[in-house]
Amino acid sequence: MQKILIYTEKITPRVQYIFDFVLNEFSGLNFELTTNVQFFEGSNQAKISYAKSSISDEIHWVSDELMFQSDVNSSVKESELHPIGKCFYALSRYEEYLPQKRDHHDRFSGVGRAYKKPFVDEMILKFQEEIKTKYPQIEFKKREFEQVLTCDVDQAWQYKHKGFKRTYGAYLKDLAKGNFQEFNKRKAIISGQEKDPYDTFGLFQKIVQKNPKVRMIFFWLMADYDEFDKNNPVNNPAFQAKIQEISSWAEFGIHPSYSSNSNLNKLKIEIERLSKVLGKPIEKSRQHYLKLKFPETYRNLLANGIKEDHTMAYADETGFRAGTCTPFYWFDLEANQTTDLKVVPFCAMDVSMRNYLKWSKEESIQELIRLKKEIQKVNGQMVVLFHNSNFHGQWEGWEEVMNSVFTD
Structure with a gap:
């Protein structure tokens, strides 16, 4: 792996984290951080200085004080940060650690905040152009556009x-x-004379059958019945058989219940239930109602063996909550350290488009097409969320919206 030497005034967890993402994970390059000016000047390697001013004729990226701090400071303004600082601010969800108004589900709103483009990915591609111009011998990791269809199963059946x-x-x-x-x-439905309207799993299976490159992930609610958790009884044989049937053609993750956010033991029980049905460890998750609060939610997931979370999007907006369409590791700002939890952002949800933004099917399709084009420009990962329960009644015709994402 090709290597780049980086001079920085101070090596901190934040500096290490952002260059891990920009140069290693995204670009496929190795790098070394140094605070030794003489060593840096004498090296023949490709070089970048991350400091207030340049040292000689190397590539120079201006640093921000934010990257050398260990606390969360309300005086930090995203608009005043330089490119590397902006990337860290977005990925770390810095603003969500600050006092903010939250909705009645205790969620952070995306209104006026959602990034409409994956600007972090765009910035890194510009970094790559700059590096390539200065050091033509450098080769970057090849990225490929990928599509992931996900489904949150809040209720497997409406009646049965x-x-x-x-x-x-x-x-x-x-x-x-x-x-x-x-x-x-x-x-009629319970007796088997008619099909249950929530049993739409065949719609998802058709998509992956037509396009084998599309990944399919189901996030399944395994909670006890509650005000916001109205799934089928988890010990029902038909419920468990349906999970096992679908697992033969799709990936699975836990859909932690609404009430598990304030009860760590509930989260543990729900993960164990799904693990027992599938006969294997559960490593993926997405929060019910997209309830995500930093740092508690992610710390709870890590404590229960979850390695990959798919909650990174807004309930009330489409776009890019963390400014990227590339999976990244969560940086715990409060602990000031990188964690082992991989965050997989998604860009659009059926409920966001129809219920929050009040868009028609046609408007929703146009937004999905726009998002797809933006993600294709950076060869990122397009992850979308639809619910098995949202294809009948007032949701009539939304199969067309879902299918629109996966047409060439």
Whole structure:
């Protein structure tokens, strides 16, 4: 692997982290950090100085004080940072450690904040151009555009396999309200005369069958019944059989429940449940309702063996929450250290487009096409989120929206 020597005034965890991402993970280069000016000047290697001013004729990237600090400072302004500092600010989610207004689900809003382009990736490609111009012998890792379709399974079925108490309670409610149409529909679906409207897993399977390059990941809720966790009973044989069936053609991860955010033991139990059904360790996750709070959520995941999280997006906006469409390791700002948790950002969710942004199917398709073009420019990873429950009723026609992402 080709090597670049980097001079910096101080080697800190933040400096190490950002150059690991920019040069090693993204660009496929090795590098060495030094604070020795004489050693740097005497080296014949490709060289970059990361400091307030240049040393000689090397590539010079201006440093920010932010990168030499160990705390979170409310006086830091993203607009005043230089390129490397901006990349770190976005990837670390620096602003989310500062006091911010949050919504009724205790979530950080993306309104007015969501990056509309993967600017971190764009900046790194510009860095590469600069390096290549100065040092033509340097070769970078080849990146390829990749598509990942993901599905959050909050409820596998709308009517079937809900258990005796919930099923017959629903029948009684239908009768009490005089809603005989719903009563008859429920009866027809539970008896097998009609298909359950949430059983849309075949739509996802068709996509991966037509395009084997598309990765498919299901994030499955394994919670006990609660106000925001209304999935099927986890010990139901049909529920477990469906998970095992789908795992033959798709990847799986846990969908940690709404209430697990404040209960570490619940998270542990839910992961163990899915692991037992699949007969293997669970290493991927995405938070239910996209509940993500720094640093607690990610620390909890790490404590329970999760190695890869897919929550990095906003519930109320499309775009790039961390400014990138490239997976990256989470930097715990509060502890000031790099962790082993890989963060996989996604750029769009069905609920964001229809419910929060109030977009039509056509407007949603246009946004997905725009996002796809932006990601293709940097040969990044396009990850999108659809729910198996969102293809009927008011969601009629959203199969077309999902399919639009995966057409050439």
